Amino acid sequence: MFIKENNIIHSYNPANKELLGSIPVTTDDEIENIVKKCKDAFKIWSKLSYEERGNCLKKLATILENNSNDLAILMTKEMGRPLTESLPEVSKSIKFIRSFADKAEQMLSDFIINEIPEKDIKIVCEPYGVVALIKPWNMPLQTPIWSMAPALMAGNAIAFKPSENSLLVAKELEKIISQCDFLPKGLIGFIYGDKEQGIALLNNDINMVSFTGSMKAGKEIAKQVADRFIKTSLELGGKDPMIVLDDANIDFAAMAAVWGSTTNCGQFCSSIERVYVQDTIFDKFVDKAKEFCEKIKVGNGIDKTTEMGPVVNENQFKKVIEQIEDAIQNGAKIITGGGAYTEGELANGWFIQPTVIVNLTNDMKIVQEETFGPIVRILKFHSIDEAIELANDSEYGLGSSVITQNEEIAKYIASKLDTGMVWINEPLLSNEYCPWIARKNSGIGYELGELGIKEFVKLKIINSQFSSNDILRKWWYPYK
Numbered sequence: 001m002f003i004k005e006n007n008i009i010h011s012y013n014p015a016n017k018e019l020l021g022s023i024p025v026t027t028d029d030e031i032e033n034i035v036k037k038c039k040d041a042f043k044i045w046s047k048l049s050y051e052e053r054g055n056c057l058k059k060l061a062t063i064l065e066n067n068s069n070d071l072a073i074l075m076t077k078e079m080g081r082p083l084t085e086s087l088p089e090v091s092k093s094i095k096f097i098r099s100f101a102d103k104a105e106q107m108l109s110d111f112i113i114n115e116i117p118e119k120d121i122k123i124v125c126e127p128y129g130v131v132a133l134i135k136p137w138n139m140p141l142q143t144p145i146w147s148m149a150p151a152l153m154a155g156n157a158i159a160f161k162p163s164e165n166s167l168l169v170a171k172e173l174e175k176i177i178s179q180c181d182f183l184p185k186g187l188i189g190f191i192y193g194d195k196e197q198g199i200a201l202l203n204n205d206i207n208m209v210s211f212t213g214s215m216k217a218g219k220e221i222a223k224q225v226a227d228r229f230i231k232t233s234l235e236l237g238g239k240d241p242m243i244v245l246d247d248a249n250i251d252f253a254a255m256a257a258v259w260g261s262t263t264n265c266g267q268f269c270s271s272i273e274r275v276y277v278q279d280t281i282f283d284k285f286v287d288k289a290k291e292f293c294e295k296i297k298v299g300n301g302i303d304k305t306t307e308m309g310p311v312v313n314e315n316q317f318k319k320v321i322e323q324i325e326d327a328i329q330n331g332a333k334i335i336t337g338g339g340a341y342t343e344g345e346l347a348n349g350w351f352i353q354p355t356v357i358v359n360l361t362n363d364m365k366i367v368q369e370e371t372f373g374p375i376v377r378i379l380k381f382h383s384i385d386e387a388i389e390l391a392n393d394s395e396y397g398l399g400s401s402v403i404t405q406n407e408e409i410a411k412y413i414a415s416k417l418d419t420g421m422v423w424i425n426e427p428l429l430s431n432e433y434c435p436w437i438a439r440k441n442s443g444i445g446y447e448l449g450e451l452g453i454k455e456f457v458k459l460k461i462i463n464s465q466f467s468s469n470d471i472l473r474k475w476w477y478p479y480k
């Protein structure tokens, strides 16, 4: 969590509200200078071969690896994610860097069009220049790396504005990158601050925007750069549904729903935010979800046995509590959890009990608005088509999950779900080779995989002919 005061941002531990550090916000002049340095670095970096760029990124990955523990501890302290999750976040980020370092050349190789024999036609990929990377806090290392690694491999320079809620993690990353004298100076610039500094960055001469964050901010950013036709990739919020059919193993399905709804305290764009369960297994499913939720070990994430930490800050805490209260006022029933901790150590931080809530209708705030909290919302359906209709009744379209052993029905449901990603018996999966795709108000553009790296290049078609150039083309003047 953070407090901004006189152009200084103070960062606090959401588990106990202890002050962790303070960072001055980057001034407008400094931002301009950072972008200028990025432009200079781009001239050098973009001329390197993929192999040379890849070698630099692999060296960076090794340095990050040597700093894994410190980075993970800082992440846990600053945004509450337990060490049991932040350590794998660091290693996964390193894996992403190595994978793009190895695969970029193949992914961005020239595309040859050979259907016209006398022509030599190819589509080539060229970097944009300076990419403004504006990122959230909920995976403070992995989300920036998802974009940084492919953007750099594609030959771009980066002006990175991390979230105001994870500035210290970003500062540590900057410290590590500043030791990398094998990278051109200024290749990755860091801009500290909140929305104000994000806006200031976009007012500079940048060539592309890679934004991950809320739908509201995504729309504001798209408007801000629209006049300049700047390429914009927007990865926004979600309200992912999970559909559970009655042939599913109840333990598997309930744990998939509970874990998918509460891991990282429910603060993933792809967290399960609605669970639709077939009527015939509804009661059994709710009992199991209650049992699993009550076993989650909630606490300060620095303790290696903790499974769930606090939400990131007071605003997030209030938003989750308000949504729960609104649901109760409208007839919802709490099965377990349902609010904050009022006693003991957990009362000192922004902790919310893992909650199972039922008697919900699709129009309630808690079922429609992105929550970002540890809530398992369970709704009943009677037919497959009803489940699909309920799942699609959302302004978001990021991911969705189906739990069933019936392959044919799973494929039918997957074909009808209006989301960019569908996971069958595997909620929330992200992998460096699988593109991350959004629909509706969840965004525009791709991350990861070949589609992801292609976001960071301009395409150019080169159409050439080196034969018969002493004969005028028959479609030129004079027309016959």
Ligand code: NAD
Pocket: 134, 135, 136, 137, 138, 139, 143, 161, 162, 163, 164, 193, 194, 195, 196, 197, 198, 199, 202, 212, 213, 214, 215, 216, 217, 218, 220, 221, 235, 236, 237, 238, 268, 269, 270, 370, 398, 436, 438, 442, 443
């Ligand atoms: P946010 O939109 O409040 O902020 C994200 C970043 O944008 C921050 O760095 C912030 O300072 C900056 N910012 C905010 N408004 C801006 C503006 N008008 N102009 C320029 N910069 C601006 O989001 P958050 O609270 O940091 O993150 C949570 C959100 O991110 C959730 O909605 C979550 O679903 C989403 N998210 C999406 C994905 C995805 O892949 N789709 C991944 C992670 C998080």
